[in-house]
Amino acid sequence: MLEKLETIEREALAALGGVEGADDLLRWKQRWLGKSSELTQAMTELPELDPAERHQAGRRVNEIKTGLEQAHAGRAEALRTQAVARSLEREQIDVTLPGRPQPVGRLHPSTQVLRQMLAAWRQMGFEVYRSREVETDELNFGLLNMPEHHPARDMWDTFYTTKPAVIMRTHTSPGQIHVMRERAPAPIRVVLPGMCYRYEQISARTEIQFNQLEGLAIGRHITFADLKGTLIAFAERMFGAGVRTRFRASHFPFTEPSAEFDVECFVCGGQGCSVCKKTGWLEILGSGMVHPVVLRNGGYDPELYSGFAFGMGPERIKMLQHRIDDIRYFWANDLRFLEQF
Ligand code: DAH
Numbered sequence: 001m002l003e004k005l006e007t008i009e010r011e012a013l014a015a016l017g018g019v020e021g022a023d024d025l026l027r028w029k030q031r032w033l034g035k036s037s038e039l040t041q042a043m044t045e046l047p048e049l050d051p052a053e054r055h056q057a058g059r060r061v062n063e064i065k066t067g068l069e070q071a072h073a074g075r076a077e078a079l080r081t082q083a084v085a086r087s088l089e090r091e092q093i094d095v096t097l098p099g100r101p102q103p104v105g106r107l108h109p110s111t112q113v114l115r116q117m118l119a120a121w122r123q124m125g126f127e128v129y130r131s132r133e134v135e136t137d138e139l140n141f142g143l144l145n146m147p148e149h150h151p152a153r154d155m156w157d158t159f160y161t162t163k164p165a166v167i168m169r170t171h172t173s174p175g176q177i178h179v180m181r182e183r184a185p186a187p188i189r190v191v192l193p194g195m196c197y198r199y200e201q202i203s204a205r206t207e208i209q210f211n212q213l214e215g216l217a218i219g220r221h222i223t224f225a226d227l228k229g230t231l232i233a234f235a236e237r238m239f240g241a242g243v244r245t246r247f248r249a250s251h252f253p254f255t256e257p258s259a260e261f262d263v264e265c266f267v268c269g270g271q272g273c274s275v276c277k278k279t280g281w282l283e284i285l286g287s288g289m290v291h292p293v294v295l296r297n298g299g300y301d302p303e304l305y306s307g308f309a310f311g312m313g314p315e316r317i318k319m320l321q322h323r324i325d326d327i328r329y330f331w332a333n334d335l336r337f338l339e340q341f
Contacts, residue, residue: 025072130192133168143177173214187219217309239266286310
């Protein structure tokens with residue numbers, strides 16, 4: 001009898017090792033611990049044994065039964081753990097997880113301010129004219145009333161190419177000549193946005209590349225009053241209705257008369273602060289009546305036609321609006337800066 005019990009235990013445990021899955025496990029339990037199992041059968045046979053053997057066999061039966069029940073519980077637990085591990089392995093997509101947000105791109109701060117400006121000019125009937133970034137010396141300077149060796153050229157430090165007289169434009173003003181030559185003698189109302197390049201020492205205040213937004217209006221009877229009214233209307237669209245503005249006499253070779261245009265400091269409201277350097281005013285652009293020489297170079301008779309022009313720096317204006325103290329941030333490609341806009 002004892003031998004038989006040992007065999008039952010050995011076989012049952014061996015069979016348990018091969019059990020895979022819940023169905024298998026249930027079948028094992030019926031087979032080795034159920035009503036018609038060999039162990040239960042052995043129990044019914046106990047009374048037939050002689051007392052000494054019966055006592056010993058009875059104890060072994062109970063021990064084996066408890067042992068098998070524990071082994072069963074252990075196997076069930078191991079199978080559960082295995083099943084979870086396998087499903088994690090196989091079903092790596094958890095459809096119950098919340099979705100990950102897609103990072104959304106955004107416009108570069110220069111593009112933002114340029115578009116804001118273009119929207120204001122569009123409302124006033126100005127069309128965008130795209131002009132080239134690589135220019136001839138003649139268009140960048142000569143035809144804008146700055147012949148060779150003219151001292152005014154010193155205001156624009158220039159990048160030269162390996163091709164003689166081909167340069168990177170230092171301002172958007174040469175676009176004036178392109179558009180005039182293309183359209184003369186028709187009236188013109190355009191803005192010319194784009195990148196300009198200067199051979200500068202890079203610092204917090206100067207970069208070797210930056211955008212400009214040029215404007216040009218040509219027609220009959222265009223006066224300085226039109227220039228003033230138009231720029232004031234632009235300032236109101238850009239900086240808010242009622243913003244105070246002022247014109248200051250200035251000089252540019254391609255305009256006569258020339259003026260610089262200031263808006264009331266939008267940081268301190270004209271009180272005087274570090275942004276406006278205690279003046280209460282922020283200079284935002286240069287402007288003037290198109291010089292007769294420039295009109296003629298563009299194909300317009302200065303006796304019959306007149307016009308005004310202006311040029312502004314979008315990055316400079318963005319810097320004033322957001323109190324950005326270093327122009328180098330614009331092209332440094334640092335997301336910590338770019339993501340703030
Ligand atoms: N081209 C000038 C510059 O880069 C800006 C400018 C001033 C443009 C006056 C104009 C103007 O059209 O009328 O400094």
